[in-house]
Amino acid sequence: MGRRQIYLDYNATTPLHPEVKKTLTEAMELFGNPSSLHGFGREARRRVEEAREEVAAFLNATADEIIFVGSGSEANNTVLSIFACPSGHCMCHRQGAKDILTTAIEHPCILETARCLGDRGVNVSYLGVDRYGKIDLEDLAAKITDTTGLVSVMTANNEIGTIQDIKEAARITHRLGALFHTDAVQAVGRIPVDVRKLDVDFLTLSGHKMYGPKGIGALYVKKGISFCPLIRGGHQERGRRAGTENTLGIIGLGKAVEMRLREMDEERKRLKALRATLIKGIEERIPDITFNGHPTDCLPNTVNVSCDGAEGEAILLYLDLEGIAVSTGSACASGSLDPSHVLLATGVSAEAAHGSVRLSLGRDTTMKDIEYVIDVMPGVIQKIRDMSTGYTKKEAA
Amino acid sequence: MNEQPGWAYTDRVKDHFMNPRNILRDEDAFQADGRGTVGNIKCGDQMEFFIKVDRQKETILESRWRTYGCASAIASTSILSEMVKGMPLTEAYRLSPKDIAGRLGGLPEHKIHCSVLGDKALRAAIDDYYVKNGMAERVKTKKARLVCQCMNVTDLEIEQAVLEGARTYYELQERTKLGTVCGQCRDEATGVLNEYITKHFSGS
Numbered sequence: 001m002g003r004r005q006i007y008l009d010y011n012a013t014t015p016l017h018p019e020v021k022k023t024l025t026e027a028m029e030l031f032g033n034p035s036s037l038h039g040f041g042r043e044a045r046r047r048v049e050e051a052r053e054e055v056a057a058f059l060n061a062t063a064d065e066i067i068f069v070g071s072g073s074e075a076n077n078t079v080l081s082i083f084a085c086p087s088g089h090c091m092c093h094r095q096g097a098k099d100i101l102t103t104a105i106e107h108p109c110i111l112e113t114a115r116c117l118g119d120r121g122v123n124v125s126y127l128g129v130d131r132y133g134k135i136d137l138e139d140l141a142a143k144i145t146d147t148t149g150l151v152s153v154m155t156a157n158n159e160i161g162t163i164q165d166i167k168e169a170a171r172i173t174h175r176l177g178a179l180f181h182t183d184a185v186q187a188v189g190r191i192p193v194d195v196r197k198l199d200v201d202f203l204t205l206s207g208h209k210m211y212g213p214k215g216i217g218a219l220y221v222k223k224g225i226s227f228c229p230l231i232r233g234g235h236q237e238r239g240r241r242a243g244t245e246n247t248l249g250i251i252g253l254g255k256a257v258e259m260r261l262r263e264m265d266e267e268r269k270r271l272k273a274l275r276a277t278l279i280k281g282i283e284e285r286i287p288d289i290t291f292n293g294h295p296t297d298c299l300p301n302t303v304n305v306s307c308d309g310a311e312g313e314a315i316l317l318y319l320d321l322e323g324i325a326v327s328t329g330s331a332c333a334s335g336s337l338d339p340s341h342v343l344l345a346t347g348v349s350a351e352a353a354h355g356s357v358r359l360s361l362g363r364d365t366t367m368k369d370i371e372y373v374i375d376v377m378p379g380v381i382q383k384i385r386d387m388s389t390g391y392t393k394k395e396a397a
Numbered sequence: 398m399n400e401q402p403g404w405a406y407t408d409r410v411k412d413h414f415m416n417p418r419n420i421l422r423d424e425d426a427f428q429a430d431g432r433g434t435v436g437n438i439k440c441g442d443q444m445e446f447f448i449k450v451d452r453q454k455e456t457i458l459e460s461r462w463r464t465y466g467c468a469s470a471i472a473s474t475s476i477l478s479e480m481v482k483g484m485p486l487t488e489a490y491r492l493s494p495k496d497i498a499g500r501l502g503g504l505p506e507h508k509i510h511c512s513v514l515g516d517k518a519l520r521a522a523i524d525d526y527y528v529k530n531g532m533a534e535r536v537k538t539k540k541a542r543l544v545c546q547c548m549n550v551t552d553l554e555i556e557q558a559v560l561e562g563a564r565t566y567y568e569l570q571e572r573t574k575l576g577t578v579c580g581q582c583r584d585e586a587t588g589v590l591n592e593y594i595t596k597h598f599s600g601s
Contacts, residue, residue: 311441313467314414321415331441332467332508339441350439387420389434389443390465 005323006369010209010301010362011158011186012327016252017211017363023255024213027248034245035236044247051254055218058257059203060194067219067237068250072185072206073109075219076152078230078241079181079202080110083149084117085228097149097178099123103135104345105162106154110183111341114152123147131347132294133162140169144176151180155187159329159342159358160293161302163191166198174199179225185209185217189260190299191268201225207249211363212256216249263363271361272300274370278359279303281374286381288391290352292343301361304329306343306352309391310384315357318380324373329356351390407502410472417471419478421447421461429461431529433521436514442466444474446518450486450526457481457489462518469504470511473497477515490523490537492516494597509597510560544586547578552589559593566590 007015016024027047032040034048049063056063069075083098102114104126118124125143127135135153144151151173156163170180181202187193188203189210195203200222207216221227227240234242282289288308307315312330319326329340331354338344339353348356359373385391406414421427429447436443443465449458460481462474477497481489497512498504504512527535541551550573555563558572566587570576576583 309465311466311470314471317414317468330467332470332511350441354438354441386422387417387463387471388465389445389463390438 004369004372005325006365006372007325008359008361008365008369008373009325009327010365011161011299011358011360013208013214014211014362015364016213017256017259019259020212020252020255024248024252027251030247030251032247034247044245047254048245048247048250051250051257054254054257054261055205058261059188059205059220060196061220062223064238065195065220065223067221067240068245068253069217069219069241070215070243070246072183072204072209072217073107074230075204075206075217076107076109076181076183077113078219079204080113080117080150080152081230082226082228084120084122097147099125099145099147100150100152101125101127101140101143101148101178102152103127103129103154105129105133105157105159105342106152107158107183107185110152110154127153129162129345132297133157133160133292133342133346134294134297135164135169137165137168137172141172141176144173144178146177148176148178151178153180153182155182155184155193156191156299157293157342158186159340160304160346161186161299161360162294163187163297163299165297166200170199170201186299189256189264190301192264195220195222207253207256210256210260213249213252216246216253218253267363268300271365274361274365274367275300275303277367278361278370278373281370282377285374285378290348292346292348292352292356299360301365303359303361304343304356305359306348306356307381307385308352308355309388310355310381311388312339312354312356314384315355315380318383319357319377322376322380324376327358327360329358330354405505405508406468406472409476409500409502410469410504413472413475413501414468417475419459419461419475421445421463427461429522431522431524431526433518433523433525435517435521436466438465442470442511442514444470444514444518446474446477446515446522448481448519448522448526452530455486457484457486460519460522466511466514467508469501469508470514472501473504473512473515474518476500477519481519486523486526490520492519506598507562513560513597544589545573545575545578545582547582548574548576550575550586555586555589556593556597559590560597563590564594 032044034045052063052066056066114124153169155166166182173180179201182200183204184193185206188205203220205218208214229240231242290306292304312328313332316328329343331339343353430450432447434445445463447461451458460478462478464471464474494512494516497515524536541553563569563572
């Protein structure tokens with residue numbers, strides 16, 4: 001059909017920025033081990049450290065506060081695991097408080113790690129969120145106790161785009177004597193993130209969410225904060241993450257960050273306008289829908305909408321057949337039985353969670369794409385509702 | 398992307414998903430002799446099945462349906478509506494999830510429960526017809542049998558757990574809490590577990 005292909009799943013992953021692709025292609029020749037002392041090694045080391053400078057500058061950190069890791073998930077696992085360090089045998093051992101407080105809407109790489117640490121003797125507690133996905137800062141203050149070692153709150157949510165007040169959350173956490181981590185995988189590269197202004201102790205970012213390569217992430221660890229590696233057995237990353245550096249990934253991430261520095265502000269404004277158009281179009285042309293997420297404190301690229309009487313996987317697949325790529329919080333699509341834990345945490349009904357779709361925009365999204373979606377989506381929803389038990393019932397009621 | 402790579406579904410599923418047959422558009426016009434509803438929107442799928450019966454021959458003349466659910470739920474109900482056309486009620490009553498999934502050319506394992514709803518909805522519709530026509534004695538309600546006395550878990554709950562992915566005794570325990578008190582039902586539960594794994598997932 002030669003149909004158009006519209007990618008609206010940038011929160012899942014992003015394509016490489018053309019400049020990143022170019023840099024990577026050239027860097028393919030580079031094979032030296034950054035730990036080697038000879039010329040090959042020194043060249044690789046130079047490129048790795050350049051990238052580290054880029055990432056540090058982007059976050060307003062210093063280079064020695066940046067650890068390159070294999071993914072955002074690894075960074076998050078690393079941070080949480082510090083607090084499960086069981087005894088004084090380990091040099092890193094942090095005296096005292098080791099309990100973890102996090103939120104109900106974190107990514108599974110936080111939630112499942114926390115649950116696992118719970119089995120290993122760490123007390124884990126969770127903050128709920130309001131219907132827009134915001135944590136309550138008073139609740140945060142109330143839940144931090146003498147035994148709380150770490151508070152981990154994501155900067156922006158991957159499913160609904162809600163942005164938390166990280167600066168205030170970190171301030172409260174520090175006042176009460178705990179350390180603060182934020183999973184900023186969806187935020188870094190989309191909105192300004194400054195670790196000094198936010199005053200966080202740990203921050204996670206990922207390359208492939210900002211037009212960089214997959215398989216590379218970075219963890220910011222504030223200078224002077226005790227640390228315990230997750231992967232041991234090498235001096236790389238100053239002993240904080242063993243394993244020969246993923247030089248290509250690191251170089252790609254460095255370039256991606258450099259491009260973000262140049263393009264992010266412009267893109268943010270552009271996406272905000274596209275997002276507003278998309279929301280308005282859906283609102284006007286599809287009845288019985290609800291938007292999920294915060295109306296204003298939200299990523300400039302994320303729209304999450306629940307459609308009454310239509311199941312998310314069916315919506316996703318019909319849109320896919322029309323050339324539109326989205327994702328859903330429906331259980332059916334994930335292979336699990338439960339719909340999105342994020343949406344359920346915001347208090348929406350299981351039905352609304354099953355009927356949710358997420359459209360996430362990015363640098364290649366055009367107004368034409370948005371117009372096409374607004375054109376096609378109402379028909380898709382109507383088709384599903386026409387055969388649905390749920391929707392007919394609602395009309396009759 | 399030319400041909401939708403990596404569709405987890407067969408072409409049959411895709412065809413029935415894209416072009417669903419026999420959707421109930423107008424309930425009053427169809428005048429069903431029996432109707433059945435199963436599932437729950439909260440759980441992500443719900444199906445309604447409507448049949449018209451040839452009372453002399455005791456066969457299904459025609460059927461219609463409505464489904465809230467994913468692609469495999471929609472495709473399962475759609476193909477079921479074709480399968481039962483002209484089928485004797487007694488035969489239709491015995492259709493299994495495997496029969497439906499088989500006609501679709503197979504479903505991914507975690508989607509089997511979608512086809513389960515299809516055959517249940519059909520049976521509910523036939524039951525409805527029987528009851529309305531003075532043949533209530535033909536209704537075969539499946540009676541649950543208690544397997545774990547301590548935690549009050551039945552064989553039907555084990556079946557449900559299998560359909561939802563439990564394959565080992567341990568997974569069964571995780572889902573149903575069965576055998577977590579005295580543990581005496583372990584052998585029986587394992588037997589029932591294997592029975593349902595064979596019923597729903599082996600061969601086809």
